[in-house]
Structure formats: structure tokens, C-alpha cells
Amino acid sequence: MRRENGEGSRSVRVRMPTIKKFPKSQNYIDEMEELLHIIPTLINPSIFSKTKIRSRIIGLALISRILILMGMIFSFSIIPDFDAGDGVLSLNLRLSEKRSEGCFCLASQACDPMIPLNSDLRFFRGIKTPIKYHKAIEFLHGHHVKKCADREILNTILSHEETRKFDKFYELLLVPLTRWDAARFLTIAIYPLARYPDFGIKEEQDSKMALEVKGDPDFYFSSSEQHHAFLPLYPILIRYTSLFLVRSLPKVILPSTFEAVVVLSALFLNTFFFIGAAISLYELTFSLVYACHEMTDKSFSNQGNEKNSLFYASILSQITATIFCVNPASIFFTSAYSESTFAFLTFYGYLCFHKDYQFFATFLWAMASFTRSNGAISSLFQCLWIFGKIIDLVLVKMNRNLSARDFIETGKTWMSLGIECLALILKHLTLASIMIFPVIYHDQQGVSFHCTRESDASGPILNPNWCKIHNDKVKSIFGTFSLYSYVQKKHWNVGFMNYFQIRQIPNFLLAAPIILISICAVLKWIDLSLRQYIQIKRLNLTVSQIHEWIGFSLLRFVNKDERDLYHSTMKPKSKQIPCETKEKINFISTQLLLGPNMLAYYAILAGICFVGIFVAHVQISTRMISSSCPAIYWYMASLIIGKDSIRRILNRYFLIFNVLGLIMHVNWLPWT
Numbered sequence: 074m075r076r077e078n079g080e081g082s083r084s085v086r087v088r089m090p091t092i093k094k095f096p097k098s099q100n101y102i103d104e105m106e107e108l109l110h111i112i113p114t115l116i117n118p119s120i121f122s123k124t125k126i127r128s129r130i131i132g133l134a135l136i137s138r139i140l141i142l143m144g145m146i147f148s149f150s151i152i153p154d155f156d157a158g159d160g161v162l163s164l165n166l167r168l169s170e171k172r173s174e175g176c177f178c179l180a181s182q183a184c185d186p187m188i189p190l191n192s193d194l195r196f197f198r199g200i201k202t203p204i205k206y207h208k209a210i211e212f213l214h215g216h217h218v219k220k221c222a223d224r225e226i227l228n229t230i231l232s233h234e235e236t237r238k239f240d241k242f243y244e245l246l247l248v249p250l251t252r253w254d255a256a257r258f259l260t261i262a263i264y265p266l267a268r269y270p271d272f273g274i275k276e277e278q279d280s281k282m283a284l285e286v287k288g289d290p291d292f293y294f295s296s297s298e299q300h301h302a303f304l305p306l307y308p309i310l311i312r313y314t315s316l317f318l319v320r321s322l323p324k325v326i327l328p329s330t331f332e333a334v335v336v337l338s339a340l341f342l343n344t345f346f347f348i349g350a351a352i353s354l355y356e357l358t359f360s361l362v363y364a365c366h367e368m369t370d371k372s373f374s375n376q377g378n379e380k381n382s383l384f385y386a387s388i389l390s391q392i393t394a395t396i397f398c399v400n401p402a403s404i405f406f407t408s409a410y411s412e413s414t415f416a417f418l419t420f421y422g423y424l425c426f427h428k429d430y431q432f433f434a435t436f437l438w439a440m441a442s443f444t445r446s447n448g449a450i451s452s453l454f455q456c457l458w459i460f461g462k463i464i465d466l467v468l469v470k471m472n473r474n475l476s477a478r479d480f481i482e483t484g485k486t487w488m489s490l491g492i493e494c495l496a497l498i499l500k501h502l503t504l505a506s507i508m509i510f511p512v513i514y515h516d517q518q519g520v521s522f523h524c525t526r527e528s529d530a531s532g533p534i535l536n537p538n539w540c541k542i543h544n545d546k547v548k549s550i551f552g553t554f555s556l557y558s559y560v561q562k563k564h565w566n567v568g569f570m571n572y573f574q575i576r577q578i579p580n581f582l583l584a585a586p587i588i589l590i591s592i593c594a595v596l597k598w599i600d601l602s603l604r605q606y607i608q609i610k611r612l613n614l615t616v617s618q619i620h621e622w623i624g625f626s627l628l629r630f631v632n633k634d635e636r637d638l639y640h641s642t643m644k645p646k647s648k649q650i651p652c653e654t655k656e657k658i659n660f661i662s663t664q665l666l667l668g669p670n671m672l673a674y675y676a677i678l679a680g681i682c683f684v685g686i687f688v689a690h691v692q693i694s695t696r697m698i699s700s701s702c703p704a705i706y707w708y709m710a711s712l713i714i715g716k717d718s719i720r721r722i723l724n725r726y727f728l729i730f731n732v733l734g735l736i737m738h739v740n741w742l743p744w745t
Contacts, residue, residue: 123359126387127352130394134351137398138344141407144735145249157253157741162299164256167330168244176221177331182263183312184319184331185222243328247336249739254303255339255409261300261308262315262335268305269522270297270537294523294537298560301519304511306443307411314338339409346413347406351394353420354703358390360427365668385665392710393666393703400706401587401730402696402745404738412700415444419451419701423674426454435504443511446557447701450680454673455505461631462501463494464624512557519556565690572691580692583745584685586726587695587705591682594708598667598675602626605669629669662714666707674704695730695745 157163178184251259261267270293315338318327328334363386400406406413422437435455442448467490524540543554561567572580606622607613667675681701685694698705713720730745738744 123387126355126391130351130355130391130398131348133395134348134398135344137403138347138407141403141731141735142246142340144732145404145407145739146245148735148739149249150245152736152740155741161253161741162256162260164251164259164332164336166244166247166251166328166333166336168240168328168333177329178222179331180220180222181266182222182331183265183316187222188265239326240329243333243337247328247333247340250336250340250407250409252408252738252741253744257300257303258308258311258411259332259335259339259409261303261305262311262339263332265312267300268297268519270294295564297522298537298556299564301515301556302560302564304411304443304445304515306440306511307414310342310414311335311339311409314342336409340407343407343409343413346417350413350416350420351397353417353424354397354706355390355394357420357424357427357703358393358707359386360424361668361670362386362389362665365665365670385662389662389666389707389710389714392713393706396706396709396713396727397699399727399731400699401727402699402734403731404734405696405745406700408738410696411444412696415441415448416700418444419448420703422451423454423703431504435507438508439511442508443515445700446512447681447684447697449509449512450677450684450701452505452508453677453680455501455508457627457673457676458631459498459501461627462497464628465631466490466493466497468628516555516557519560520554523556567689569688572689577691580690580743584691584694586730587698588682588686588691590709591678591698591702591705594667594704595675595679595682597708598671598704601664601667602669602672626669626672630672659714663711666711671704671707674702674707678702678704692743692745 181188312335315331315335318334318338319331328337363382366382366385402412406416418437418441422434422441424434425431425437426434438448438451438454441451520540520543523537524543539554539556539559542559543556558567562571566572603622606625610625678698681698682694685691685697689697709723713723734744736742
């Protein structure tokens with residue numbers, strides 16, 4: 074075998090080692106060591122250049138977004154739109170309007186200088202009476218939506234005449250990005266007051282203002298309630314990016330309406346965050362696999378081999394990032410959905426936590442929770458870390474400082490340990506609370522928008538029916554009211570097992586592949602963890618010892634240096650591995666991608682999977698898992714490295730779901 078050594082054209086002849094068949098009694102450790110001596114002769118050191126790998130991943134992520142976007146345009150061009158139904162919000166970009174009828178910015182949009190961009194209660198401070206409040210809402214909502222904003226100001230922002238030449242192109246490019254929930258995110262970005270209730274108001278003959286109630290009082294709250302189901306960070310980012318583009322880019326290259334500029338901004342943001350998520354997932358996988366291999370290699374063979382660790386970390390992290398770039402929910406990472414933003418914040422948060430930047434990781438996870446409500450599930454990471462660190466702290470005190478008898482007899486040590494554990498618990502519970510806080514804050518803001526106005530003699534007050542439910546629960550000791558959960562249940566029938574209906578069987582079938590893969594991933598991690606525990610402890614696990622395995626798993630999760638867990642008297646039992654080098658590499662890769670330091674990631678995958686099956690609309694499981702859980706990509710990478718038949722099945726799964734997404738989602742057909 075000839076291998077370039079990186080210095081000109083000179084080559085070196087490398088003698089390939091003979092791979093022998095190991096006898097069945099050969100120890101697992103010896104087999105791994107033999108393989109690790111073979112690997113360095115098979116690889117090129119240039120694959121360890123992380124700069125080149127990052128560039129390759131950025132290129133792959135960008136190309137995948139371009140291909141998805143081209144597919145959306147093609148599907149939109151040749152397939153007629155279907156009727157999505159009356160209750161589905163659509164967004165009119167106004168690009169096809171005549172010049173005499175159109176204007177860049179409409180009243181009440183974010184580009185209107187009369188509208189406050191920070192749509193919070195401070196704007197309405199002092200507006201307490203129903204009449205004044207309704208007048209303010211009527212003015213700011215811009216009921217006459219065809220009314221343009223201040224012409225004089227708009228002329229300084231954008232020359233409307235010059236931008237009409239690209240409208241046909243922008244319509245073809247941007248309209249496919251506005252389907253389904255994308256219209257909600259974009260509407261919130263365009264109209265800062267979309268979360269406020271909108272009222273029908275008329276002037277009576279006696280010149281007094283009154284509410285025009287049409288049957289159910291909730292008639293006027295339907296729109297603001299539904300907008301409350303979408304958390305605000307992603308629309309806020311789109312809004313400010315749009316205003317930045319309007320004020321900074323050459324006016325001739327922008328679309329002729331503010332709505333179209335907003336959609337263009339969403340496309341730019343999604344592309345940027347998708348690339349960031351791919352790089353973050355690559356770096357996270359590299360760090361975890363490298364750390365896991367270093368622990369195993371040093372513990373088993375007593376000689377660290379950095380090249381072997383780099384080999385596995387580099388290859389497995391590249392495969393993982395590649396799978397992310399072609400994941401089955403790719404269309405939602407390009408369309409104006411929050412998946413790309415959420416994936417970047419979540420994956421980058423995991424990476425920062427692994428590198429011991431815990432406070433910055435908590436900030437990123439809090440921002441993820443302000444983007445999607447399922448970001449709060451990441452608080453499970455902090456909880457598992459607490460349990461693992463407490464176990465580690467107790468063992469450190471018992472095994473390293475004092476004997477067991479001294480530890481029990483010394484009250485001072487008990488007190489010191491209790492203080493350390495309490496400080497640890499308070500720290501991480503505080504961080505977990507910070508991660509959950511954005512969801513609670515958003516919920517309280519929604520209640521404030523709808524239920525804090527006072528009635529007076531000047532006119533009747535109209536509040537949603539659920540305000541009374543909220544007030545009653547606030548008065549009780551343990552009562553809690555979640556507007557987010559209420560809205561999800563009222564408008565979309567979201568709730569525990571609410572989706573278990575015969576007519577929802579097609580949606581369960583649609584989500585079946587990702588759910589089955591997720592369940593298999595969690596069960597595989599549990600199986601490997603149990604096997605490792607049995608091998609290291611050299612015992613047969615019983616039901617009464619499950620708690621010991623849980624504690625052992627938590628300890629391995631928080632320990633970056635596992636050498637203390639492996640002693641010379643605790644070597645694993647013999648295990649025969651196939652003698653072929655490729656199969657051995659597959660075996661070791663699986664151990665690393667489902668390693669002990671990945672406990673929390675597979676636990677979060679299990680939690681997200683549970684929510685997708687039993688609580689949320691089951692069909693969103695594909696995009697929810699794909700944007701939340703690095704573990705799903707690690708497990709799929711282990712499958713792709715394995716048997717060729719499984720690799721072909723996964724490749725077809727990715728291809729079919731991406732093609733179907735391009736056909737169905739773009740043309741108003743229900744998709745994941």
C-alpha cells in the first residue's frame with residue numbers, strides 16, 4: 074500500500090499488518106488494542122484538519138439548502154395549490170398588485186414609524202378604560218389594511234418604482250416559504266401588535282363607543298390567542314433583520330413590499346442558523362466521541378493513542394453532520410419555521426456546556442425556550458447533571474478523603490458534604506429555572522394582554538372567557554393556569570392522548586419512522602449501558618440492583634475522566650468480535666456514539682419522543698426530534714456505519730421524506 078506523506082510527490086511504502094482471527098477466549102481488551110494499532114496505518118493525517126472539515130460541512134449545509142429551495146420553487150411552479158381550509162392563515166405578499174394600488178409599507182406594520190416595535194404592556198400604560206383602549210387598538214391595528222403608512226417617510230426608506238423589476242422572481246422564490254405555520258411566524262414579525270386582541274368597534278347614534286359582540290365573546294380573541302401559541306424570539310429576529318435590510322441594502326435589489334422583505338429575511342436567517350447548527354453538531358459530536366474514546370483507551374490499555382481518538386472523532390462527527398444536512402425534516406429548516414434557529418441554539422448550548430461554559434449554555438437554552446416551548450425539556454439535562462454530580466461528590470468524600478467509618482463518625486464532614494450538595498442543587502436548579510422562565514414569561518404576557526383592563530362607567534368591558542378561569546386559579550393556593558396549554562387545546566386539540574383517534578392513523582404512520590428510530594436509539598443505549606455495567610462489575614443484574622445501575626450511569630455521565638471507574642480487577646468479560654477490520658470499526662463506533670457520557674442526550678430524546686406520541690400532534694414528531702435531539706443523528710450514524718442494508722433503508726427514508734415534503738408542504742397539503 075502506498076501513502077502520500079504530505080511532502081511533495083515522495084511516497085512511503087507501508088507494510089500492512091496481518092489481521093489474524095482471534096480465538097473465542099481472547100479478551101475484549103486485547104482485541105481492541107490490536108485494532109487500534111492497525112488503524113493509524115490506514116488513514117491519512119489530513120483528515121484531522123478541522124478547518125477543512127468545517128469548510129466542507131459549511132459547503133454541504135449550504136448546498137443542501139439551495140437544493141431544497143430549488144425543489145420548493147419547482148414544486149410551487151408546476152403543482153397547483155390545494156385548498157387548506159378556512160381556518161388556515163395565509164400571507165399575501167402583495168407582489169402582484171398594480172403600481173397604483175400598492176405601497177411598500179402598510180399602516181400597523183413594523184416598518185410604520187407610528188408602531189412601537191416592542192409590543193409590551195408599557196405602551197398601554199395609562200390606558201385603562203375600555204373606550205380609550207379600544208380606540209388605541211383600532212388605530213394601531215390598522216383596520217383599513219390597504220392604508221399605506223406615511224408616504225413622506227416611506228420615500229426616504231425605499232424607492233418603490235425601482236423595485237418592481239424583480240417582483241416576479243421574488244414571488245417565485247418567497248411564496249413557497251410562507252405555507253402553514255410559517256404564515257403565523259411571519260405575521261407576528263410583520264405586525265408587532267398581532268398578539269393583542271382585535272375588537273370590532275362601531276360608533277352608535279348617541280356618539281358613544283360600544284363593542285360589537287357577535288355571539289360568542291371569544292370571537293374577537295381567536296386571532297390573538299392563536300398567535301400566542303408561537304413564541305416570539307424567531308419573529309423578533311426576522312423583524313429586526315428586515316428593518317436592517319431595508320435601511321442598509323441597495324433599494325433596487327429588495328422586493329417592493331415589506332411582507333416580501335420579511336420572508337427574504339427569514340430565508341437568510343434560516344440558512345445562517347442551519348449552517349451554525351450543522352457546525353455545532355459536528356463540534357459537539359467530535360468533543361464527546363473524542364472524550365469517550367480517550368477515557369476507554371486510557372482505562373483499558375493504559376496507553377493513550379491520540380491518533381485513534383482523532384480518527385473516530387473526525388469520521389463519526391462528519392457522518393453525523395452529513396445526516397443532519399439531509400434529515401427527513403429538511404424542508405422546515407428552509408421554510409419560515411423556527412426549526413433552524415432552535416436547532417442552532419440547542420446544539421450550541423450543548424457544546425458550550427460540554428466545554429464547561431455552563432452559564433452561557435444556560436443562556437442559549439433559555440433563548441431556545443423563547444423560540445419553541447419544547448426547549449424547556451433541555452432543563453432535564455441540568456437535573457441529570459445534579460444527580461450525577463451529587464453521587465460523584467459523595468463517592469469522592471468517602472473514597473478519597475476518609476474511610477467509611479471515619480466518614481460516618483465525623484459530623485463535620487457530613488456538614489461539609491451537605492453544604493456542597495446544597496450549593497450544587499441550588500446552582501443547577503437556578504440554571505434550570507432560567508431555561509424554563511421564557512415559557513412562563515410568555516404565558517404571563519399573554520394573560521396580561523387580555524385580562525388586565527379595568528371597566529368603568531364609560532362602556533362595557535370585554536374579556537375572554539378564560540380570564541375568569543385564570544383569576545379563579547390565581548386565588549387558589551395550588552392553582553395554575555397556562556394560557557399556552559389552553560390555546561393549544563382549544564384551537565388545535567393538543568393534550569394528553571387527545572390525538573388517539575381512528576382518523577389520525579395516517580398521521581401516526583407518517584411519524585412512525587422517526588418514532589421507531591428514536592425508541593430503538595434509547596433502548597440500544599440502555600442495552601449497551603447495562604452490558605457495560607455487568608461486565609465492569611462482574612455480576613448478574615437483578616431488579617433490586619436497577620438503582621445501582623442508574624447511579625453508575627449518572628456517575629459515568631458527569632465524569633470526564635473515567636479511569637477511577639475502571640480498576641485492574643474490574644476488566645470486562647471476554648467478548649468475541651468479528652475478525653474483519655471494518656466490522657470491528659463498526660463495533661467500536663457504536664460504543665462511542667452511544668457512550669456513557671451521552672446519557673442526558675438519549676434521555677432528552679426519550680422525553681421528546683414521549684411528547685410527540687402522547688401530547689403534541691404526532692405528525693410534528695419528525696421536525697421536533699430533528700431540531701431538538703443530537704442523539705437521533707448519533708444513532709442513525711451508527712446504523713449507517715453498520716450493515717449496508719440498513720444504510721440503504723435510511724438513505725431511501727431521507728430521500729422519500731424530502732421529496733414528499735417538497736411536494737406536499739409547498740402546495741398546502743398536510744405534512745409533518
